[in-house]
Amino acid sequence: MxxxxxxxxxxxxxxAPPAAVAQPYPAGSPVPRTTDPTRLLADxxxxxxxxxxxxxxxxxxxxxxxxxQAELERALALQPREPLQSTxxxxxxxxxxxxxxxxxxxxxxxxxVADDGDFIAARVNLVAIDLMRNDLAAARRDADQLLARxxxxxxxxxxxxxxxxxxxxxxxxxxxxxxxxxxxxxxATGRYQLALAEMKAARYDDAERDLRTALALAxxxxxxxxxxxxxxxxxxxxxxxxxxxxxxAADAREPALKAxxxxxxxxxx
Amino acid sequence: xxxxxxKFAAPVALVxxxxxxxxxxxxxxxxxxxxxxxxAPAPDLLGPIDAGGRTGWDCAPERAARSARVREAQLPxxxxx
Numbered sequence: 515m516x517x518x519x520x521x522x523x524x525x526x527x528x529x530a531p532p533a534a535v536a537q538p539y540p541a542g543s544p545v546p547r548t549t550d551p552t553r554l555l556a557d558x559x560x561x562x563x564x565x566x567x568x569x570x571x572x573x574x575x576x577x578x579x580x581x582x583q584a585e586l587e588r589a590l591a592l593q594p595r596e597p598l599q600s601t602x603x604x605x606x607x608x609x610x611x612x613x614x615x616x617x618x619x620x621x622x623x624x625x626x627v628a629d630d631g632d633f634i635a636a637r638v639n640l641v642a643i644d645l646m647r648n649d650l651a652a653a654r655r656d657a658d659q660l661l662a663r664x665x666x667x668x669x670x671x672x673x674x675x676x677x678x679x680x681x682x683x684x685x686x687x688x689x690x691x692x693x694x695x696x697x698x699x700x701x702a703t704g705r706y707q708l709a710l711a712e713m714k715a716a717r718y719d720d721a722e723r724d725l726r727t728a729l730a731l732a733x734x735x736x737x738x739x740x741x742x743x744x745x746x747x748x749x750x751x752x753x754x755x756x757x758x759x760x761x762x763a764a765d766a767r768e769p770a771l772k773a774x775x776x777x778x779x780x781x782x783x
Numbered sequence: 784x785x786x787x788x789x790k791f792a793a794p795v796a797l798v799x800x801x802x803x804x805x806x807x808x809x810x811x812x813x814x815x816x817x818x819x820x821x822x823a824p825a826p827d828l829l830g831p832i833d834a835g836g837r838t839g840w841d842c843a844p845e846r847a848a849r850s851a852r853v854r855e856a857q858l859p860x861x862x863x864x
Contacts (some may be wrong), residue, residue: 732862
């Protein structure tokens with residue numbers, strides 16, 4: 515029997531495929547096989563643009579905005595292809611915003627969106643810059659386009675809601691914050707924004723209810739406590755309003771809000 | 784001796800100033816409430832994107848921008864302020 519097993523094992527081993535033959539190797543980067551100066555220059559520019567965007571990204575993470583801006587401007591001068599071009603414009607917009615160059619930042623984000631209409635993060639930052647520049651007409655236009663492109667985006671709903679609220683468009687703000695809260699009823703800041711829209715629409719009872727809900731979710735929410743005091747004061751509930759302002763003054767971290775709440779507490783007496 | 788009109792002017796001025804002060808207090812209360820409550824928090828800018836970060840849209844800012852979920856969308860949270 516042993517005489518049979520040994521040759522059988524030998525036969526099996528001989529038939530098995532050699533492991534080294536089946537070893538797969540990852541495909542490497544193609545070796546440049548051109549001597550064409552134009553193509554070599556284009557390749558060099560592409561690699562330089564990628565490297566400069568990487569350097570700028572690292573600089574932005576460190577808060578070195580001037581360095582990042584310089585790298586990105588140089589990268590864009592090399593006219594990189596998509597998606598690197600819109601990415602560089604997006605990062606440049608961030609650096610410009612941090613350096614207080616809001617008009618330039620807006621132009622960079624707008625150009626990133628023009629380069630790639632599906633670049634939703636660029637659209638989001640475009641609206642944020644519009645709001646920083648207090649250009650409510652542009653913010654509304656850009657927020658409408660953002661929501662049209664990304665109708666499921668929570669951020670798009672929030673951005674248009676804030677834009678509408680600042681512009682005094684209570685119905686749109688009510689719609690957008692209502693839709694946002696339908697997804698997450700426990701989002702206290704959204705609940706506060708909805709209450710502001712209700713106050714704008716003179717729906718004070720709804721505003722009081724939503725502010726109380728926001729405060730049940732976040733009892734130390736000083737700004738919501740202040741708004742509740744204002745609603746109660748409007749309803750003639752001076753004692754409750756006074757109590758709300760006093761609590762706001764105790765909870766507020768911002769000195770201005772604390773001082774305002776104290777002043778209102780005295781006014782409510 | 785003060786002029787005769789001063790005798791009448793003083794009480795009238797007092798009444799006018801009292802009424803004006805009351806309306807001013809009321810107006811400032813409303814205006815301050817409006818200014819304070821209208822300070823809706825604007826969302827922060829989404830963060831930077833690396834040169835290779837947008838491959839397949841697998842980058843944090845783009846994911847936050849597109850997310851349907853409130854908790855993943857990097858929305859403002861000012862409940863502690």
